[in-house]
Amino acid sequence: MNSNTRPVADPRPAFVENPEQADQQQALGRRIITDGIRTVFLVGCGGSLAAYGPSVYTLDNRVPQLVVQAMNSDEFNYRKPAGLGPTSIVLVGSHTGTTAETVRAIDTAKAAGAESVVSLTSDPESPLATHADLAFTDRPTKWAWDPKEIAMARITQGILDAAGLAASGFDEALAALPADIPNVFADLDPALHRIAEDLATKPVTYALGSGPMEGMARAFAMFYMQEMLWRHAAAYNAGEFLHGPFEMTESQAPYLVLCGEDATRPMTDRALGFLNRYSEHVHVIDSREFRLAGVPDGVRAEIAPIVMSAVTTRLAQHLEAVLDHDLSTRRYMFSVEY
């Protein structure tokens, strides 16, 4: 930890949606049901794969007629899952639109006769956007929070709508986030800075979550802590944590527990009950404390992981300041062949 810490960067801007694309995303979701698609493959690497998490959770728990499978791009390419075929839609996500194995996944999908391939990327000129049957592009919001999560939320809403399962208020909630998330940041910034100061002094951080928050914990550990901040970290499902990794809980070890409002909340509460007895460095980010004035209560649980993703991004910005380590610096990515 650097004693002369740098100032915390400004929060990333809100996503700016293209209204036409938002409509197309909902229409795609509806078509998945009305066309009788059986399997939706969600393909990508790293942060792009993690961005599918909240939608996987929602669809898996609510839409019996659909199978949703998120998979690393090369796992998809080499495995060619048995469920891939004419009743599949394949979504391919890559921020730059150039990730080689994700571009190849388009060929994998087409060779297997997938009904269609849809890309999620920031760059409409990229291979991913130009080779897919349909492309959703979020430029110019390159460094906004979670444009792919928002696109997926729109698609998911279309699916729920066509399946007769849509909760009212979701569109209203998405529309409110650009105003609400800055309030969440303003409320949490002091706490996030204290968490960053503590994590910066520790050799390894463990992040925990259940349900859709497991993926948020994993993304924080793998992409913010390891990739961007070069800090040891690992993430666990809160239930699995209590069946193995918890054995090495020590009073000085730091834990970051991401709590949501979904059905699995008792799992993180149980892990917290344990951790609070045996560690003195338990940090909690609880979506119940998110001030989301424009989000109707009935859809808070579904919106919480999207907001949590933004909040962990904000935590990373605090770590960037405390560690004096730029989030955009890479040793290997984009600079060596591998």
Add this chain to the structure above:
Amino acid sequence: MNSNTRPVADPRPAFVENPEQADQQQALGRRIITDGIRTVFLVGCGGSLAAYGPSVYTLDNRVPQLVVQAMNSDEFNYRKPAGLGPTSIVLVGSHTGTTAETVRAIDTAKAAGAESVVSLTSDPESPLATHADLAFTDRPTKWAWDPKEIAMARITQGILDAAGLAASGFDEALAALPADIPNVFADLDPALHRIAEDLATKPVTYALGSGPMEGMARAFAMFYMQEMLWRHAAAYNAGEFLHGPFEMTESQAPYLVLCGEDATRPMTDRALGFLNRYSEHVHVIDSREFRLAGVPDGVRAEIAPIVMSAVTTRLAQHLEAVLDHDLSTRRYMFSVEY
């Protein structure tokens, strides 16, 4: 690392199958297809959840009519996945047969009207065995390698058989393992000891695998390293590793890469190509080097993860000796409430 290391324990014994149960396991597999089961849920915690890995990989890639979903027991209980219902079979696994949330999963499954609930446990008198519709019990092989993997392999063979997809030689291979695995241990013991000596000097170990070996890497990190040896560790899919965690690769950091013979092998080879350039402590366990005289070539790829599970168990025994840390010692499990 302890300089006065203790002797390495004898390898665990081979599993001893009950032939009648082996037949029943294959029959269950066939019935899953002939009865038109749509979704098989594989439910458990920790090592019992990990034991499903090889079968999930095989079924996911080969049986288009079936959806296979492995899930932590409480995730299953709280989420009640949409695919759970009269066309589901639920397998529940627990070594002791007493894991509370796994026992509750039987109620979750029955309340949702699952076609049947099948338990995998060592104890025929346990709640898990007595409350399920059908119980497979592996007593008296309590500390053998992988009895649950073997039971799952039998069930998987039944599924493949009924689906017209069975490769010849699988039964022959399973029958050969009790003789072949000790040969693999004898060949690899010196190398495993050297790996253990190196890992024992490092603060954190990263384990990597692709396809079915990802689960083996995860089980090694979470259950052997963390739960039993109280050592920091984390595991990654080899493809995901290159999209984040690899940024903190350093010359002195240790990596354990588990290589299989399945379709995803190029993914671990790619990660190895990177690691061998930037780390001086890359350890490889490659199933191609397993001396498996009784395993026909055509089924080596499917058998490899079962053998790898036994080999990582053996590596843990070497770590037990080098670290002078008993594998059966627990701080919290079975001794405090949580």
